[in-house]
Amino acid sequence: MKITNILSLFDGISCGRVALDRIGIEYENYYASEIDKYAIKIAQSNFPDTIQLGDVKNWKEWNLPQIDLLMGGSPCQGFSITGKQLNFEDPRSKLFFEFVDILNYYKPKYFLLENVRMKQEYQDIISNYLGVQPIKINSALVSAQNRNRLYWTNIPNISQPLDKGIILKDVLDGDESIENFINYFDIMKPVNSKSNRVGIIGKGGQGDRIYTTDKKSVTLMAESGGRGAKTGLYLTGEKTVRMLMPNECERLQNLPDNYTEGVSKAQRYKMLGNGWTVDVITHILNNIK
Numbered sequence: 001m002k003i004t005n006i007l008s009l010f011d012g013i014s015c016g017r018v019a020l021d022r023i024g025i026e027y028e029n030y031y032a033s034e035i036d037k038y039a040i041k042i043a044q045s046n047f048p049d050t051i052q053l054g055d056v057k058n059w060k061e062w063n064l065p066q067i068d069l070l071m072g073g074s075p076c077q078g079f080s081i082t083g084k085q086l087n088f089e090d091p092r093s094k095l096f097f098e099f100v101d102i103l104n105y106y107k108p109k110y111f112l113l114e115n116v117r118m119k120q121e122y123q124d125i126i127s128n129y130l131g132v133q134p135i136k137i138n139s140a141l142v143s144a145q146n147r148n149r150l151y152w153t154n155i156p157n158i159s160q161p162l163d164k165g166i167i168l169k170d171v172l173d174g175d176e177s178i179e180n181f182i183n184y185f186d187i188m189k190p191v192n193s194k195s196n197r198v199g200i201i202g203k204g205g206q207g208d209r210i211y212t213t214d215k216k217s218v219t220l221m222a223e224s225g226g227r228g229a230k231t232g233l234y235l236t237g238e239k240t241v242r243m244l245m246p247n248e249c250e251r252l253q254n255l256p257d258n259y260t261e262g263v264s265k266a267q268r269y270k271m272l273g274n275g276w277t278v279d280v281i282t283h284i285l286n287n288i289k
């Protein structure tokens with residue numbers, strides 16, 4: 001199948017484009033719709049020829065040629081089981097309907113929509129609009145990160161990726177090579193748990209839980225608080241408890257090191273928490289070759 005034009009909605013830092021390049025799919029134009037200036041900066045610094053279209057709500061003004069592949073992960077806060085369950089009334093999740101309108105208008109040969117796990121009734125609404133059931137894939141199969149996501153696509157024959165057996169320890173930098181991190185070891189309270197949790201700080205709220213590096217990381221998040229905030233806290237050395245560094249988060253999303261360099265650390269964490277795990281996308285897009 002010859003792919004000429006790709007339209008990536010909610011493009012973020014273009015993780016989908018990294019996947020396309022990794023597979024070696026050739027195309028002529030990569031159109032991206034994104035409104036976050038930091039994400040656009042990272043997309044453009046990695047792929048200067050990206051054609052940025054701005055706000056998806058203005059899609060009727062775009063006037064694009066035939067689109068062969070439409071992909072996107074619409075903002076998920078309204079659907080998320082960790083969010084407030086605001087569902088389709090949340091203005092962010094309403095953007096899903098822009099995806100549907102664009103799909104119906106351009107009728108691309110292939111589409112891919114990614115989203116978080118959500119209540120079955122919301123999932124069914126999306127499936128009804130798209131005419132396909134989602135496949136659930138955990139990024140843990142291809143990286144050291146637990147990240148369960150749903151993928152709706154008409155690309156045929158998507159199976160589960162093979163388990164690469166990577167654990168967090170495999171992708172971490174040695175503590176001694178990292179500058180300026182806060183070590184929470186002295187205030188850690190150990191916990192005995194069969195899960196990957198080894199300790200807590202304070203009351204052990206979500207961002208204050210400490211995990212082992214012998215298993216997978218927790219899911220990187222764009223918006224979450226606590227001392228481990230968007231990455232979680234890990235017992236990385238005998239006496240070290242710390243957050244993950246941006247480079248380490250890039251590895252958890254199968255991105256090249258320093259891919260998100262050029263903006264503040266806080267922005268890097270946010271965008272990486274929003275991003276796609278590249279090798280899950282590679283696995284799916286491989287079937288259009």
Ligand SMILES: C[S@@+](CC[C@H](N)C(=O)[O-])C[C@H]1O[C@@H](n2cnc3c(N)ncnc32)[C@H](O)[C@@H]1O
Pocket residue numbers: 009010011012013014015016033034035036039054055056057072073074075076095271274275276
């Ligand atoms: C879940 S993230 C998608 C990240 C992307 N898949 C990646 O690989 O980086 C959703 C993105 O939608 C963007 N967004 C929110 N409202 C938008 C709008 N009205 N038009 C275009 N993009 C929007 C956000 O800025 C955010 O980057």
